[in-house]
Amino acid sequence: MKRPSAVRRCADCGELVGRGYPDCAYCTGTLEGPWLADWHALCEQRGVAAAADAQRGLAESVLATDIGVHEWTCVDVAMSLVDCPSCERELGTGPLGCVLCGIADETRWAWYHEAPQGAITSNEHALRQARVALRAPHRCRQTVLLNWRLALPFLLAGQMADGHPPRWTTAFLRAGRYDELASALSYAQFSAIRELPWR
Secondary structure, eight states: OOOOSSOOBOTTTSSBTTTTTTTSHHHHHHHHHHHHHHHHHHHHHHTOOSSHHHHHHHHHHHHHSOTTSSOHHHHHHHHHHSBOTTTOSBTTOSOTTOHHHHHHHHHHHHHHHHSOTTSSOHHHHHHHHHHHHHHSGGGSOHHHHHHHHHHHHHHHTTOOTTSSOOTTHHHHHHTTOHHHHHTOSSHHHHHHSOOOOOO
16 A cells, blocks of 8 residues: 655644544554555455454454564554453553553564564554554653654655654653644654754
């Protein structure tokens, strides 16, 4: 599924496309389209119907399989379809004290460290990190969360070469100047903002 070719404003939430994730349906569909395309392909391959129970059964099967057998996108969708048996939240998004969510989230990233070169691009890895953080905002620091929210529109349009927000944005966020960064309509404008001193 093709990503947006340029940064644009979402007609539904008014933010740059991606920043409304996961509350805005259009932003969510734009980010998660490739995840869902891979998941639907797996469902079709396995002959699994669209019914919620059938999808949940496949999700449980995917999560019980060895790391690396399924696409990382399918693992992420499977986790979103299964509730944690301990905290009953979406698997991997529970409170920090939930051991099973912690284990599930660590296992999600194990594939990345074992994956062959080129199996996932730096842009895809960054989009995955942003998706995970924004689905469970209570599991990361506020500055990390805001950095991913700021970066998402540029990541979706392929404008961030290394896939990660620049470190200097943290000084702006600690100073309460998120809106100043969010006003940039392209990564060129964003990266041209004059840095703040750390102290």
